[in-house]
Amino acid sequence: MAWDFSTEPEFQEQLDWVDDFCRTEIEPLDLVFPGAAWSRNPKAKALADPLKQQVKDRGLWALFLDEELGGPGLGQLKLALLNEILGRYGSAPIIFGTAAPDTGNMEMLAAYGTEQQKKRWLVPLMNQEMFSAYSMTEPQGGSDPNLFKTHALRDGEEWVINGEKWFTSAGRRADILFVMCTNGMFVVPRETPGVEIMDYPSLHNHVRYNDVRVPHDHLLGPEDGAKVLAQRRLGGGRIHHAMRTVAQVKRAFDMMCERALSRESHGKVIADHQMVQEAIADSYAEINMLRLLVLWTAWTIDNSNTQEARTQIAACKYTCAKVLREVTYRALHIMGSLGTTNLTPLQAMWATAPTMAIADGVDEVHKVTVARNILKGYEPHDGLWPTEYIPAKREQAKKKYADLLAADPDYAAWSERAERAMMRGH
Numbered sequence: 062m063a064w065d066f067s068t069e070p071e072f073q074e075q076l077d078w079v080d081d082f083c084r085t086e087i088e089p090l091d092l093v094f095p096g097a098a099w100s101r102n103p104k105a106k107a108l109a110d111p112l113k114q115q116v117k118d119r120g121l122w123a124l125f126l127d128e129e130l131g132g133p134g135l136g137q138l139k140l141a142l143l144n145e146i147l148g149r150y151g152s153a154p155i156i157f158g159t160a161a162p163d164t165g166n167m168e169m170l171a172a173y174g175t176e177q178q179k180k181r182w183l184v185p186l187m188n189q190e191m192f193s194a195y196s197m198t199e200p201q202g203g204s205d206p207n208l209f210k211t212h213a214l215r216d217g218e219e220w221v222i223n224g225e226k227w228f229t230s231a232g233r234r235a236d237i238l239f240v241m242c243t244n245g246m247f248v249v250p251r252e253t254p255g256v257e258i259m260d261y262p263s264l265h266n267h268v269r270y271n272d273v274r275v276p277h278d279h280l281l282g283p284e285d286g287a288k289v290l291a292q293r294r295l296g297g298g299r300i301h302h303a304m305r306t307v308a309q310v311k312r313a314f315d316m317m318c319e320r321a322l323s324r325e326s327h328g329k330v331i332a333d334h335q336m337v338q339e340a341i342a343d344s345y346a347e348i349n350m351l352r353l354l355v356l357w358t359a360w361t362i363d364n365s366n367t368q369e370a371r372t373q374i375a376a377c378k379y380t381c382a383k384v385l386r387e388v389t390y391r392a393l394h395i396m397g398s399l400g401t402t403n404l405t406p407l408q409a410m411w412a413t414a415p416t417m418a419i420a421d422g423v424d425e426v427h428k429v430t431v432a433r434n435i436l437k438g439y440e441p442h443d444g445l446w447p448t449e450y451i452p453a454k455r456e457q458a459k460k461k462y463a464d465l466l467a468a469d470p471d472y473a474a475w476s477e478r479a480e481r482a483m484m485r486g487h
C-alpha cells in the first residue's frame with residue numbers, strides 16, 4: 062500500500078530547522094531591514110549573506126533544482142513541504158536561493174543552456190552575483206502568445222531584436238533579460254544599447270527593444286523553441302507559487318483562529334458565534350483541499366514530469382488564487398477594523414489575491430486547459446440518452462436476471478415494484 066501522508070523523520074528535522082531559522086532569523090530581518098535580502102548595498106549584504114551561507118551549509122540552497130542541474134535534488138514533493146514554510150516569510154525565497162523570476166530563468170538555462178551559457182549565466186545567477194528578468198508579455202495582450210510580435214533577425218554573427226514587452230518583473234534591476242521572441246528565447250544583457258526601460262510601471266517594467274544586437278550564442282535552446290522553453294519555465298513557476306500560497310493561507314488561518322478566540326462580542330468570544338465557526342470550518346476544508354492538490358501535483362511531477370502534470374498544475378494555479386481570496390478575506394473580516402489596516406499582514410495578503418489570478422496566466426486560460434484536457438478522456442454518448450439513463454440501464458440489468466425473473470414470481474413482483482417507484486419520480 063503506497064498511499065502515505067507521513068514525513069520521514071530526517072526530513073522533518075530539516076523542516077523544523079527551516080521553520081526555526083525563518084522565525085528567528087528571516088522574519089526579524091524583514092521587519093527591521095526590509096529589502097536587505099535583495100539589496101546589493103554592502104551594509105545590506107553584511108546582514109543577509111551570513112544567513113544565505115547558513116542555508117548553503119545546510120545543503121538547502123537553490124532547492125528547486127534537480128541534482129543534475131546543480132541543486133540538492135529534493136524533488137517537488139519535499140520542495141512543496143519546504144515552501145509551505147518559506148512562503149510565510151517575504152524574503153525567505155531569496156535567502157534560500159529560490160526567488161522568482163530567477164528560479165524559472167535558471168531552470169531554462171539548466172535544461173537548455175550550452176555548457177558555456179551555463180558557465181556564463183547559470184552559475185552567477187545561482188550565486189546571486191547576477192539577477193535576471195523574464196520578458197514575455199507584450200502590451201497588446203499577454204494571454205495569447207500568438208499575439209506576440211517581438212522578433213529577432215539574424216545579421217551575420219548577431220541577432221537583432223525588435224519589439225515591446227510589458228510587465229517584465231524586476232527588469233530594471235536585472236543584469237540579464239530572457240526575451241521571448243517569435244523565433245526563439247534570447248538572453249539580453251540589460252546594458253545592451255537599444256534596451257529601453259520605461260518609467261512606469263515601476264516594479265513590473267515596460268521595456269522596448271530597439272535594434273538590440275546580441276551575439277549568435279545568446280539564443281537559448283533551439284531556434285523557434287521559445288514556446289517550449291516558456292512552458293518549461295512557467296510550469297515549474299506555477300507549482301512553486303501554489304506551494305507558497307499554501308503557506309500564505311495557513312498564515313491567514315492561524316491569524317483568524319487566534320483572533321476568534323481572543324475577541325468578545327455580544328456576550329461571548331466571537332469563536333462561539335456560528336458564522337465565525339462557519340468561516341473557520343470552510344477555510345480549514347479549502348486550505349486542505351488546496352494543500353492536497355498541490356502535494357499530489359508535486360508527487361506527480363516527481364514520478365513523471367511537469368508536462369505530464371500540466372492539467373494538475375493548471376488546476377493548482379486557479380485554485381490557489383481562489384483559496385487565497387476566500388481565506389484572506391475571511392481572516393481580514395474576522396480581524397474587524399484592524400484587518401483593514403497595514404498593521405497586520407492580512408491587508409497585503411488580501412491584495413495579492415487578484416494578482417495571483419493574473420500572474421503566470423489568467424485563471425480563465427488555465428480553466429480552459431483543465432477542461433480541454435479532462436474532456437479528452439470522455440466520449441459523447443450514443444443516441445438520445447446518457448450512459449447513466451436509468452430505464453435503459455435497468456433493461457440491460459434485467460437481462461442478467463432474466464431466468465430468475467421468469468422462474469420466481471416474488472422476484473418478478475419486486476422488480477416491478479422498483480420500476481413503478483422509478484416511474485413515480487419526475
Ligand SMILES: Cc1cc2nc3c(=O)[nH]c(=O)nc-3n(C[C@H](O)[C@H](O)[C@H](O)COP(=O)(O)OP(=O)(O)OC[C@H]3O[C@@H](n4cnc5c(N)ncnc54)[C@H](O)[C@@H]3O)c2cc1C
Binds near residue numbers: 420
Ligand atoms: C504580478 C505580476 C507579475 C508578472 N510578471 C511577469 C514577468 O515577469 N514577465 C512577463 O512576461 N509577464 C509577467 N506578467 C504578466 C502576465 O503573464 C500577464 O499579465 C498575463 O499573462 C495576462 O496577460 P494580460 O495582462 O495582457 O491580460 P489579457 O491577456 O489582456 O487578459 C485580460 C482578461 O481577459 C480575459 N481573458 C483573456 N484570455 C481569455 C480566455 N482565453 N478566456 C476567457 N477570458 C480570457 C480574462 O478575464 C483576463 O483576465 C506578470 C503579471 C503580474 C500580475
